Amino acid sequence: MSAVDTADIASAARTRKRYAPGLVLSAAVLVLILTAAIAPGLFTRQDPLAADPIHRLEPPSRAHLFGTDELGRDLYCRVLHGAALSLSTAGIALAIGLLCGTLLGLIAGTARGRVDDLLMRATDVLLAIPSLLVSLAVVTALGFGATKTAVAVGVTGIASFARITRAEVLRVSVAPYVEAAHVVGVRRPTVLMRHVLPNAWAPVLGFAAVSFGASLLAVSTLGFLGYGTPPPTPEWGSLVASGRSYFAEAWWLSTLPGLTIVATVLAANRIARALHGEDGRLPR
Amino acid sequence: MTRYLLRRLLHAAFVLWAAFTASFGLLYLLPADPVSVMALGGAGGGVPSAAQVAALRRAYGFDRPVPEQYLSRLTAALHGDFGNSVQTGQSVTRLIADALPQTLQLAAAALLLALVGALIVSLATVRTLPLPWLRHAPVPWLGRALRSLPALGVSAPSFWVGLMLIQLFSFRWRLFPAVGDDGLSGLVLPALTLALPTGAILAQVLTRSLVTALGEPYIQTALAAGSGPGRILFRQALRNASIAPLTVAGLLVGELLAGAVTVETVFSRTGIGRATATAVSTQDIPAVQGLVVFGALVCTLVSLVLDLLVPLLDPRIAATAGGSR
Numbered sequence: 381m382s383a384v385d386t387a388d389i390a391s392a393a394r395t396r397k398r399y400a401p402g403l404v405l406s407a408a409v410l411v412l413i414l415t416a417a418i419a420p421g422l423f424t425r426q427d428p429l430a431a432d433p434i435h436r437l438e439p440p441s442r443a444h445l446f447g448t449d450e451l452g453r454d455l456y457c458r459v460l461h462g463a464a465l466s467l468s469t470a471g472i473a474l475a476i477g478l479l480c481g482t483l484l485g486l487i488a489g490t491a492r493g494r495v496d497d498l499l500m501r502a503t504d505v506l507l508a509i510p511s512l513l514v515s516l517a518v519v520t521a522l523g524f525g526a527t528k529t530a531v532a533v534g535v536t537g538i539a540s541f542a543r544i545t546r547a548e549v550l551r552v553s554v555a556p557y558v559e560a561a562h563v564v565g566v567r568r569p570t571v572l573m574r575h576v577l578p579n580a581w582a583p584v585l586g587f588a589a590v591s592f593g594a595s596l597l598a599v600s601t602l603g604f605l606g607y608g609t610p611p612p613t614p615e616w617g618s619l620v621a622s623g624r625s626y627f628a629e630a631w632w633l634s635t636l637p638g639l640t641i642v643a644t645v646l647a648a649n650r651i652a653r654a655l656h657g658e659d660g661r662l663p664r
Numbered sequence: 665m666t667r668y669l670l671r672r673l674l675h676a677a678f679v680l681w682a683a684f685t686a687s688f689g690l691l692y693l694l695p696a697d698p699v700s701v702m703a704l705g706g707a708g709g710g711v712p713s714a715a716q717v718a719a720l721r722r723a724y725g726f727d728r729p730v731p732e733q734y735l736s737r738l739t740a741a742l743h744g745d746f747g748n749s750v751q752t753g754q755s756v757t758r759l760i761a762d763a764l765p766q767t768l769q770l771a772a773a774a775l776l777l778a779l780v781g782a783l784i785v786s787l788a789t790v791r792t793l794p795l796p797w798l799r800h801a802p803v804p805w806l807g808r809a810l811r812s813l814p815a816l817g818v819s820a821p822s823f824w825v826g827l828m829l830i831q832l833f834s835f836r837w838r839l840f841p842a843v844g845d846d847g848l849s850g851l852v853l854p855a856l857t858l859a860l861p862t863g864a865i866l867a868q869v870l871t872r873s874l875v876t877a878l879g880e881p882y883i884q885t886a887l888a889a890g891s892g893p894g895r896i897l898f899r900q901a902l903r904n905a906s907i908a909p910l911t912v913a914g915l916l917v918g919e920l921l922a923g924a925v926t927v928e929t930v931f932s933r934t935g936i937g938r939a940t941a942t943a944v945s946t947q948d949i950p951a952v953q954g955l956v957v958f959g960a961l962v963c964t965l966v967s968l969v970l971d972l973l974v975p976l977l978d979p980r981i982a983a984t985a986g987g988s989r
Binding site: 504597 | 675678679682683686687690691694695815816818819820821822823824827828830831835918919921922923925926929930940941943944945947948949952953955956959960963964967
């Protein structure tokens with residue numbers, strides 16, 4: 381019997397290698413959805429807000445791929461037009477978490493001492509409360525709307541980004557080339573920007589890629605609960621929510637926008653995993 | 665051990681205080697005028713009169729200086745009083761206490777489902793690994809399918825999963841009621857929905873730590889001693905692999921509480937989650953603060969209990985905790 385060591389099992393457990401069909405499919409899905417977000421007109425000529433009461437609540441057909449809603453609006457068209465809002469909200473949320481978190485992590489990692497302690501205790505608190513509750517508190521304070529939900533979701537990401545950045549800065553700043561830079565008299569900000577930051581980037585960006593799916597889910601959840609953009613404008617979460625009222629008679633109303641979210645999140649996570657190594661390290 | 669305990673208790677108290685302070689700052693200080701926010705949110709719309717606003721301001725103490733407001737609210741909160749809900753006029757503590765049993769029931773059922781589900785999926789996944797002593801040919805596609813299950817569970821928004829379950833099990837097959845919170849049959853679908861993301865994360869962690877455990881030398885020892893695959897999986901691998909998932913399960917209790925917000929909304933159940941959604945929708949500031957601090961309290965208590973439990977399960981941790989810390 382051959383010796384079994386962790387590496388063997390781990391490599392056996394690893395899913396398909398790079399450029400596997402799943403990865404190609406994920407890339408295709410993501411490219412398609414990004415194109416829809418940038419130029420929905422390429423896929424549909426219809427108006428997402430144009431009501432057509434004669435054709436209300438029609439099941440999916442050739443004319444209406446995703447069927448029509450209670451006002452006769454084309455659901456496929458609304459999902460496509462909603463992509464821009466949903467993806468950009470998730471993107472803004474991610475950017476807020478990434479920028480603020482990285483900045484705080486840099487400060488904590490370079491300042492050390494009291495400042496570091498204070499910032500890390502703050503992240504402890506942020507991580508101790510479920511992120512949805514934090515988002516909801518922020519939404520209550522700021523009010524409703526797409527940008528505000530982006531801020532609410534972004535805030536919850538700050539702690540994880542700060543932790544990862546800090547850990548990376550601490551790891552990099554003991555590297556010989558950083559000490560060498562200090563010794564030859566390079567000023568501290570320059571060392572930070574030229575030597576520490578570029579070498580601390582990769583894991584932070586990797587985590588950002590892994591977070592995009594979660595960010596989209598959180599934004600959609602807030603949209604579903606009705607804290608996002610008000611009704612006529614299509615947004616994925618609120619599309620699922622508005623389909624609820626007619627769900628018994630029209631299964632496609634909530635099902636298809638929801639499937640779009642699932643497909644996007646799956647694709648984003650799959651690609652992030654490929655970029656970031658198999659498991660996508662968890663912050664902590 | 666006493667020092668460790670004391671440290672953990674102090675840390676928990678700090679987290680709670682910070683959660684209170686942060687939510688106070690966010691909810692009472694950040695909005696330019698919390699009173700008009702509350703007045704507009706409550707009372708079903710309509711612009712409040714100046715007299716109404718002034719009365720509200722006095723009632724909520726916004727006419728007093730900020731430090732005084734903070735101290736009086738903190739003292740009240742320490743006595744378990746978070747003020748009265750703007751929406752109903754009921755005390756927020758009462759609101760939470762009334763909604764709690766329903767949510768506890770839901771969360772407990774979901775946690776149980778998540779644990780059992782994660783256990784089954786991870787053990788099945790591990791059994792598909794190409795290990796010679798498992799004494800059966802590995803099925804690659806089955807292993808791949810099992811490994812992609814958790815990723816799928818994490819990617820599906822729970823509000824959508826809930827709606828899908830309602831569509832299939834309530835509308836199409838008429839097995840369970842679609843909405844409401846009566847009885848065991850009404851609990852099945854919401855608990856399943858709530859359990860899915862939690863169980864998926866648990867399954868990922870458990871599978872990973874099972875794989876690590878299976879690579880340890882004690883597995884070889886057990887094999888050499890003649891243990892069968894079942895005994896090795898359950899007695900050796902699973903017991904050693906259970907600590908990381910247990911800690912994660914503790915963290916996930918908070919996520920169950922948060923998940924209840926969407927699940928209770930989808931299934932129209934009463935509970936903490938529904939109360940939270942309503943409070944946010946009506947911008948009911950005292951209620952939201954009470955609910956957020958309550959969430960922090962639950963999470964802190966759970967992680968405190970786990971911090972005390974884990975050393976009992978793994979003596980190595982107790983040794984380091986008692987010694988160097």
